[in-house]
Amino acid sequence: MKREPPQSIADYGPLFFPAGMLLVFFVVPFGTMIAVSFFQRQEGGFYTPAFVFSNYERFLSAFFGGVLGFSLMLAITVAVCCVVLGLPFTYLLSRLPRRLQVIWLVALLSVLSLSEVIIGFAWSTLLSRTAGLSNLLVAIGILGQPVALFPSFGAVLTGMVYQALPYTILVLYPAIVRLDPTLMEAARTLGSSPIRAFFNVLVPALRNTIMATLIMVFIFALGSYLLPQILGRPQHWTLSVLITDQAIYQSNMPFAAAMAVFLVLVTLGLVGLTLLIGRKGEKA
Amino acid sequence: MIHWFRRFYFLLIGLFLSLPLIVVAGVSVNAKQTLAFPPQGFSLSWYGEIFANPEWRSALIASVLLATTSAALAVSIALPLSWFLWRRIAPWANIFQVLGIAPFTLPPVITALGLLIFWATTGFYGAPWTAVIGHAIFFVTLPLVTLSLGFSAIDRSFVEAAATMGASDRTIFRTVVLPLILPYLVSGYAFAFVLSLNEYIVAYMTVGFTLETLPIKIFNALRYGYTPTMASVTILFVVTAAVIFSLVAKFGDLPKLLGAMASDDK
Structure with missing residues (x-):
């Protein structure tokens, strides 16, 4: 059967339901959110249609700047940690026999699908005073008595790296599997050590993939919402937490919407950058 | 070394x-x-507690119901769309593919807030079925990606043979296309199911005050202190995910599925 352009209205039939659902339940809510971001807030949690920029003006406050800076810094740190840990792992994984690869992939997917609540709970248990790692340190005599290792910045970072590492590996995996294995073989035959071959051959060959992965993990980490609340203190709250807080607890929908629009713009800018890098990569 | x-x-x-x-x-x-x-x-009593304690049991039931229905809705959105894109030449229709992938690519709080404002404006805020639609839209990416991969793997000469023999579009779909894409359909459903089971923020912002799914229940319980039931629920979730993904791996080509997913994400 040849692919052909739709000839009659009936040919468009299959498109009606999916297109309708996506338009009504994604495009319309999204548009409403943008509209609300320009609305005027009323006392008591209501808002009235208007066209004001006051919600966006609040971005200029020092508090907001602090939260934004912290969110971006946290997401960048998570992305860098994940790629540094994930790149050698994914390369080694791609060299395993297929059966073992599949087992690892199943494990990675299982961890990746875990709820943030569950990851937060699991790490808070592991870092707790009663059941946690510090008991192990006491047992081998490094610590005098067990201590709680959270809430702290380290705990937030660890939890988020835990959440994003499987994602990083699964994003890197297809690109590394497709990589020509003779590249590394050539480097080895010419006498380079595995570590030197990794840094001088593999990393440059994957430069575009690495950049794109960094950006994707950055966006993924930007969405983290519960871990900063469970494992951190209020000063570790991210933009995602602030948006929800404004929307649900402060009942300031217009301000929450304005922050969400801002977050979308940052994300879209980065996705655009990823696509650009991808295109350059294809040309090269 | x-x-x-x-x-x-x-x-x-x-x-x-x-x-x-x-x-x-x-x-x-x-x-x-x-x-x-x-x-x-x-x-093992904390595992029994999930089913015996009415609060945990109703959260479990809510989560399973939400995941089964929203994954089904996601597949029912993705299947006709990816079939249309495969069957017809209509480049502008690709916009819907992009719309399907967008909610999953953006930070989840965006979709959650958009839906919260939407349901509040239309007056349905808090109704349990709004969470089903929310999750279906949020996770439609997964069946969409597996299905477009499935369609691209179909050898068009099979379909041509059926058409030459006089089979109608409907017959071809039922007897040729559907059996070939079934594994992709099932894995798309499985991915959406597992992720919906674990999803927190969209569910919380749309039905958080009327319906307690398991992730919401765990988070609410965390505020009042810890109980071992949280631990047993966690293990139940990990095991469920591992079993489902193992089945997908056993009956499908997991490396291939993942290869496609990551390249479509970009």
Whole structure:
């Protein structure tokens, strides 16, 4: 059967339901959110249609700047940690026999699908005073008595790296599997050590993939919402937490919407950058 | 040397990924209501608690109902769309593919807030079925990606043969296309199901005050202190995800599925 352009209205039939659902339940809510971001807030949690920029003006406050800076810094740190840990792992994984690869992939997917609540709970248990790692340190005599290792910045970072590492590996995996294995073989035959071959051959060959992965993990980490609340203190709250807080607890929908629009713009800018890098990569 | 390094590195990452779960598994079998590790005594009663305690049981039922229905809705959106894109030349229709992938690519709080405002404006805020639609839209990416991969793998000469023999579009779909894409359909459903089971923020912002799914229940319970039931629920979720993904791997080509997913994400 040849692919052909739709000839009659009936040919468009299959498109009606999916297109309708996506338009009504994604495009319309999204548009409403943008509209609300320009609305005027009323006392008591209501808002009235208007066209004001006051919600966006609040971005200029020092508090907001602090939260934004912290969110971006946290997401960048998570992305860098994940790629540094994930790149050698994914390369080694791609060299395993297929059966073992599949087992690892199943494990990675299982961890990746875990709820943030569950990851937060699991790490808070592991870092707790009663059941946690510090008991192990006491047992081998490094610590005098067990201590709680959270809430702290380290705990937030660890939890988020835990959440994003499987994602990083699964994003890197297809690109590394497709990589020509003779590249590394050539480097080895010419006498380079595995570590030197990794840094001088593999990393440059994957430069575009690495950049794109960094950006994707950055966006993924930007969405983290519960871990900063469970494992951190209020000063570790991210933009995602602030948006929800404004929307649900402060009942300031217009301000929450304005922050969400801002977050979308940052994300879209980065996705655009990823696509650009991808295109350059294809040309090269 | 490299083998030694590889083993060590795999062990390290494996330990990092499994350590929290090992401790949680240990906590979940404590005999008394303490969060001690190593566990004091051994008891599986905290697993029974998920089903025996009415609060945890209703959260479990809510989560399973939400996941089964929203994944089904996601597949029913993705199937006609990807079939249309495969069958017809209509480049502008690709916009819907992009719309399907967008909610999953953006930070989840965006979709959640958009839906919250939408349901509040239309007056349906809090109705349980709004969460089904929310999750279906949020996770439609997954069946969409597996299905477009499935369609692109179909050898068009099969379909041409059926058409030459006089089969109608409908017959071709039922007897040729559907059997070929079934594995992709099932894995798309499975991915959407598992992720919906674990999803927190969209569910919380749309129905958080009227319906308690398991992730919402765990988070609410966390505020009032810890119970070993949280640990047993966690292990139940990990095992469920591992079993479902193992089945997908057994009946489908997992490396291929993942290869496609990551390249479509970009």
